[in-house]
Amino acid sequence: MHDPAARDHDARFRRVLDYIDRHLDEPLDVERLSRVAAFSKFHFHRQFALRFGVGVHRYVQLVRLTRASHRLAFRQRESIMQIALASGYEAPEAFARAFRKDSGQSPSAFREAPRWDAWHAASQVISQIRSTHMTPVHTDDAVRIVDFPETRVACLVHRGDPRLVGESIRRFIDWRKLNRLPPAASRTFVVAWNDPETVAPADYRLDLCAATAREIADNAFGVSPATLPGGRCAWLRHTGSDATLRASVAWLYRQWLPASGYETRDAPLFFERVRFFPDVAEHEAVTDIFLPLGAHTPAHG
Structure with missing residues (x-):
């Protein structure tokens, strides 16, 4: 990407991805994220979706649910209610519906016996975006x-x-x-x-x-x-x-x-x-x- 304007756009969207990771426990609406990117809120959602192939609301949801899947599977001391609240859901029922839609399992069933192959397909969206747009720089x-x-x-x-x-x-x-x-x-x-x-x-x-x-x-x-x-x-x-x-x-x-x-x-x-x-x-x-x-x-x- 050699065009300065294109590099600037890329840097602004990378800033948004980094901001989402750093503020995952906070409200992440379009208005807030468009300010991070310094784009008009009326066009930001469309620009995000065209660049990454997924809407910004969906991306934030997937990042939160991916974290939730790891907590459910590997951190047994955390209750499902705690994980639901940390994932931006005020009620465990709404969290369960969203989690089941992507994983094919309820949070409690996933905690008991995770079907990783089903969840892997959903989380690949995040991995592809990060590996393409958040490449680390080393010297x-x-x-x-x-x-x-x-x-x-x-x-x-x-x-x-x-x-x-x-x-x-x-x-x-x-x-x-x-x-x-x-x-x-x-x-x-x-x-x-x-x-x-x-x-x-x-x-x-x-x-x-x-x-x-x-x-x-x-x-x-x-x-x-x-x-x-x-x-x-x-x-x-x-x-x-x-x-x-x-x-x-x-x-x-x-x-x-x-x-x-x-x-x-x-x-x-x-x-x-x-x-x-x-x-x-x-x-x-x-x-x-x-x-x-x-x-x-x-x-x-």
Whole structure:
């Protein structure tokens, strides 16, 4: 996008998307959001829908319901009433109707046994908009070379359809609660063996890990002992939604790595979850990326 006027429009709409993420618990009507974008309220809704393929009211609703789905599935201590109010609904009945329309389940049924494949289709609208219009910007000085220590972990391996990772996450959370290994006491890692966009669903693998030196007893959750190998890594901090995490990884591979003089090591990319959504807003979530490195050839001037 080279035209200055077009770049200005893009920046103004990106500002709106960022504002929605940062003020999700506040009223987000067209008049307020049009002021953020500095557009006429009489034309803003049409401009938003034409640019993103979804109306602004619907986009805000989907963002709120996506957060609600994570709270229902992963934060059992929050009541459905609390989640409904946080999602902008004054009554749980209205929240239940809206949630069922997108997920095919009532909030209570989803909390009991989420059907992630149905919800995945609805949330893809948000992911597509964010990955296209909210790409993170990184510079070379944001990357650090670190020596990652060999780390013993408890590991749950997810194999198969990436849309069903939520089921594995719930199982892993239940194991951690039972064994009193919350994220505050045990670092959380995710090993990305492959890219869900480039492999068949049946071949997808993701390891969920919690750092611990304890012995891992046999269990019904599928959690077993494993070790994250130590060694030199490129470290990059990603702040924000998982929808834009792939863009940060792509920048590290495409931009930083060729210019760095390093080769990759024969070990998979992995992440450390530092701040979790939905405990924090999506724009405040923090994920550290670790790219295992091998030999280094100094650049010649």
